[in-house]
Amino acid sequence: MGRRPVEKFSRALRRRAQVCFWQRSPAGVNSSAVKTVAAAAAAGDGGGSVAHSRDAARENAATGDAIHPTSTTATTFFPSIMGERDDGIIHANYSLRQALARGAPETRLTRQVRHAIEHSTGKAEALKAFQVLLQADGEGPTAATFKMLSATLLQHHVEQRVGQAGFQRALMDAVGYEGDRWQSLSEEERSTFVNYTCRMTERWAERGSSYNKLLGFSQEGADNEIVARAEYQMRKCGIMVLASSLADLMHLDITWSTALHLFNFAEELQKDIPPPMEMTDRLMGLMTGYKSGLGGSRPWMRALELYQRALVSGYDTTLTTHTHALDALWRSADNFHRVHTSLSSYHRRWVWEKALKISQIVQDTPRLLVTGEEGCAYAESVVKTLTASGRWSEAISFIANLDTSNSDVSFRFLVPTAETYVFAIAGCHTAGHAAHGEALWTIFKETYTLRSLHSEALLIFLQSLRHVVRTSPIVGSLVEELVRDGKGLERQAAVASLQLLSSNHVKTREQRWVLATKLLDMYDANPWPQQPLARKTELQTVFRCCHLISAMECPDGKRLLTKLRKQLVDVFGSLSAEVEWLEDTSIYALQMTSNWEEAISIYDQAVGRRKPKQVPYLPIPLRQAKMMLVEALVRSCRVMEEDGESFLVDEDTQEAGRDAAVVLTERALAVTRAVYGSDDTFPHHLYAELLVIQATCAGSSSQRKLHALAAMRHFSQASAELIGRHLVSQTATALSLTEVHVENALLAGHATLRYATLSQRKSNRKAAKIRSGLEALVW
Incomplete structure (x- = not known):
């Protein structure tokens, strides 16, 4: 930024201090001028007195602020002449305060920069034009400049989301007329349309990501840096920025922490007036919205605090405000669908009671109509809270009642979204009701596909299928559909698909190891986690699934492990931690193998040849590894016993099979005694x-x-x-x-x-x- 705006601001501060000094000492430097004007007025010389007072005012203006007109100076410096009753002679200048609030007056360069920002083709070009103004000597941005910058950045953001052609088409549809008279929209009209389009699409839009060099992976908030720079310039210039400009910046692709900085800045600008409800809704939406990629934290407790403040702020709350409050309740229990994760009954009851209070507030507010896009989003949040509280049957009943309105008219007011169906299905799966989930899936397929879902909703759906892999016949076909469409998957969704394929109860048409190879390619296309513990846990999960799939489809499944090992060695080296994790997770193959020789070989390689100091670093406890070995030996003996129970072979063959089974059983008993010894966990x-x-x-x-x-x-x-x-x-x-x-x-x-x-x-x-x-x- 140039040195002129900073100098101008410091000059204004000195001017303000000078005015305060004049207020404290009324008999100061201008007392002679006051006496001269008073004497002239008493003498009755109208023209001369006016001219003399004008000269005195001009002289005072030359020593003070030259941009103030003569009448303003006379009014400010000589209140007794204007009939004011205040005892002080010098007062704070209202025009000075207004000038400080507006910043520097618009110059030719300022107008050129505004024009360049308005006609820019992207965010980078708009910021480049804004940077020209910051680097100019003696120039500075105004409130109108910041307003144009925020509106233009938001328009470019919407064009990136819906496409430039789609945005122009939607704009022409909104205008509704192609005549020359309506072709040119005003700045306010275009800004209003852009803001409306952004709010209508940001709930289900995939959030962008930016690569963080320090962390080594992509994260949410692709526009965090842009918004932070704009906020810094707003604070530095000391300009009274419009709340609409801050609201437009909040609708960019930012995280909730960056939006919270803007929210606090809006509170600082008007300490007695809370920020508008649009900013509150956007901040709550960022605190409770869907995640993408690695995602980030979702402070649902702070979102509920904002909701309580919004209820007593004096503003009219919108249906979106209550929708985000329900999303905050769901966020408090967003792991309800995970295997080996159970919510306490107290927390479920708390979610249910809070959801009832919010829905009662909506019902008691006549102006809130649960219709349209906002109504569909509200219905989706209601279903999410119902499933999070464990009431899957109420969620199904709520979906069944969405097609009817309060007045029982013939047309439909609300249409269930794809996420609404999926959360109800996930609730059924979590409760173990595969039949209800399959029935809802049949209805879902008539309108939507799996690619209609948000990435986090798709992940929740895939993870909920692990509850019903034994009873649901649609798991294998769903995974095959996701792999074959060629659209790729996010990292966590690929891991969930591998976990489903590694189950022996999932049936697929195509070979598992072929599907697993494609899923590994999708996983590799995403950035891997960089935190050591998270990286180890997730990669061990992926390697475990690969070992299980390879053991189920032996010998063709060996190709999967061969390709995976070669890739790890080429990228990380043969002595890397990733290759070591791949070798350690081979112990999981004992869960699927039915060959006793292979089971003993796997156990000996993973445990027997391992140094005693390294045994505690196995991915599973040693007692579990021993148990898996004995279970593999029992499975091999069962297979041998079943193969010997054939009535279509001669007695010699039956006798040989019986002898082989006896030998195998004796060997299994001996191995079990040798592995356990006098262990208490026998x-x-x-x-x-x-x-x-x-x-x-x-x-x-x-x-x-x-x-x-x-x-x-x-x-x-x-x-x-x-x-x-x-x-x-x-x-x-x-x-x-x-x-x-x-x-x-x-x-x-x-x-x-x-x-x-x-x-x-x-x-x-x-x-x-x-x-x-x-x-x-x-x-």
């Missing part, structure tokens, strides 16, 4: 199941009964809930008993059987101690 239920399989494959009746009794002892030391019906049946067959007897012993008499088993173990330990003592005495 998997008794899995060990008992291996004994049951061994008893089933045993050749003699005595061996079957011996293994079955050992299995019952281990069943007694495990939880009764882990004993399945098929295990009871196999145990009864091995013991040549009825299932009722075995069920009474294992389930009904589980506590008695456990007491007997533990008592027998205790007596055996005492006998072993006595024998060891006698042997030591004998030796």
Whole structure:
């Protein structure tokens, strides 16, 4: 900025101090001029007195502010002549205050800069023209300059959002006439149209992002720097900026923190008058709106505080104000759809009660009509709060009543948005009602597609599907549809899709590893998280899904891991942390593999060959890794047992299969004992199941009964809930008993059987101690 505006402001401050000094000393430098004018007036010499007073005023103006007219100076310096009753001679100059508020008067360069800003083709060009004015010597921006800058920046922002051709088409539709008379719109008319278009599209518009060099990733607020520079110049110039200019700047692509600075600046300009409701609505919308990309924080508590201030501000609240208040309630419980995340009943009840109060305020305000675009947004927020509070059935009923109005007319007032349907579906999925969710999905497909959703709403929908992967048949087709359309996915949505594909219950037409390869490409197209802990957690999740998919579709699935490892080595190096995480997450393949040799190899590579100091750094606890190994061995024994139960092979083949099953079971039992040893977390239920399989494959009746009794002892030391019906049946067959007897012993008499088993173990330990003592005495 040039030195002239700063000098002018300091000069104004000195002028104000001088005026205050003159007010305190009325008999100062101008007392002689006052006496001269008074004497001339008393003598009755009209023309001479007027001329003499004019000369004195001109002389005072030359020593003071030359831009003030003579009449103003005379009025200010000689209040006794004008008939004022104040005792002081010198008063604060009203025109001086107005000049300070307006800033410097418009010059030729100022008008040229305004014209250049108005006819700029983009935000960068408008800022470049504004920078010319800041660098000029003796020039400074005015309130009109800032008004034109903010309106032009907002117009360029809307053109980027809807397209320049679409903006011109909408503008002509708004004009409604193509004649020459209406072709040229005034500045106020164009600004009003731009503001309306921006407010109508900003709720569902994808928020932009800018690359942060310090953080190393893209984040929200692509226009934060532009708005911060404009606000700095407004504060530096000391100009009374219009509230509409600040409101236009708030509608740019900024974060809520930048908007809060503008909101506070508006409060400082008019301390007794709160900022207009448009600024409050925009700030609440930024604090509770949808996220995109990495997103950012959403201070829902501050949004509720703004809502309470808006209710008592004296302004007329809009339907958007109450909509953002409902969004704030949803933000307080926006993780209701996540797996392994449950909200407390108290918080759900609190959300429900607050939502009822807000809706009651809307109903009690006759001027608030729940219609049009604002009504659809309000209905969407109501559904979001209903699902967040756990009332999915009320959400479905609310959607069913959207097509009817209060007066039961034939046409529809409200149409459910795509997000309205999706949040209701997510609420059904979270509660485990896959049938209701599938029915709503059928209605959703008639009007919208998955690409109609905002990115965060799509992420919520994908994450809610994890609740119903066992019962919903549409999960696989949805993931395939997202992968095949070629439009890409955001990073978190790609991770959620990989998690769905890694489930063994999801069925797809195309091979999983092919879909996973495409999803990895979509994931790689987004910036990876740079915070160490967040990066490790997310990449381990991605690598775990890849290992599970590879194990499910072996041997073709190995191509997925080969390609992924090669890419990581090429980018980060063979000794990087990313490659180490890929190798560590191979332990998750034990969840899907049914090959005992591969299971032992995976465990040995991930745990056995690992240094003891590095074992605690596994992605899962060691006891869980041991449990996964034993479960993999049990699955392999089941597969071997099922393959041997064929009646279409000869006896020799059956005998060979039975012998192989016996050998495999003995090996699995030996590996289990070797891995656990005397560990307290011994998997008794899995060990008992291996004994049951061994008893089933045993050749003699005595061996079957011996293994079955050992299995019952281990069943007694495990939880009764882990004993399945098929295990009871196999145990009864091995013991040549009825299932009722075995069920009474294992389930009904589980506590008695456990007491007997533990008592027998205790007596055996005492006998072993006595024998060891006698042997030591004998030796």
